[in-house]
Amino acid sequence: MSNNGTLAVPAKTGTSTSSKTIFHFSAGLCSGLTSSILLQPADLLKTRVQQSKQSLLPTLKAILSSPHPIRGLWRGTLPSALRTGFGSALYFTSLNALRQTVAQANTPIVLAGTTAPKSSSALPKLSNSANLATGAVARVAAGFVMMPVTVLKVRYESDYYAYRSLLGAGRDIVRTEGMRGLFAGFGATAARDAPYAGLYVLFYEQLKRRLAIMTSKGTGSDGTPLAAVSSSSINFGSGALAAGLATAITNPFDAVKTRLQLMPAKYGNMVRATRLMIHEDGMRSLFGGLGLRMARKALSSALAWTVYEELILQAEKRWAAKHEMSL
Secondary structure, three states: OOOOOOEEOOOOOHHHHHOOHHHHHHHHHHHHHHHHHHOHHHHHHHHHHHHOOOOHHHHHHHHHOOOOHHHHHOOOHHHHHHHHHHHHHHHHHHHHHHHHHHHHHOOOOOEOOOOOOOOOOOOOOEOHHHHHHHHHHHHHHHHHHOHHHHHHHHHHHOOOOOOOOHHHHHHHHHHHHOHHHHHOOHHHHHHHHHHHHHHHHHHHHHHHHHHHHHOEEEEOOOOOEEEOOOHHHHHHHHHHHHHHHHHHHHHHHHHHHHHHHHOHHHHOOHHHHHHHHHHHHOHHHHHOOHHHHHHHHHHHHHHHHHHHHHHHHHHHHHHHHHHHHHO
């Protein structure tokens, strides 16, 4: 904090390379659980809209008119929390490891230029291509590990199935479809997640830098921009905008993925599913649930990344202080 009360946007510190993996995992887990539990109703509604020809309003009315509307809106919270919580933990941990490895390579093609503006993050500053690649790789890897939970979550949220427990759902899928059923729709998920995550990290880092400049009130004695708003506000706004843009671009893959996970026998694979969806419901089926998904992704990504970045930032400051005291 400067003398005039403005918050100095922190520069990248040397302690970033020594960040503890367990803390990145814990911070990712905390951020994922927060966003998944708060925003489960939006995720459930998105799944219901994508599985049927109904729009949002009739779908919402049907749930609210049920005997237990609150329970209905939060149906599938456990698998969603497991998937998003541990998925976020794996994603943020692997993303940090990838970014640290790439940054330590110290090659100009993967590092942000020396004239690049400071951002509100303590994480490594990479080039656009490196941000795109590391985001995509980390998301697909985490998605593969969490795929069985994702399938359970989608089917639990849908009203096609009447599963009473996650264990029962898992047993039924393995019995009727084999282990392959737990990975239904992985191709479409990877096709959605790779460009989404890559574009998200790219947009997110660019937006943070630009928002830091736009809200800057000059520079401090060390040349660091002094922001008129907090770093958490910059991260939240950047996360929401980045998620909205990336979601709009990749929504067709999400719509196909949902159909494949709900009815793999009918839709078979991505190409067949896409053709059937267009034939039966028209091009608009590829954009089913777009508004809901954009709203949910904007809020969930903004919450998750803000919580994660702030936890890491505070940890970096404490580790730096302890390091200085030990010298």
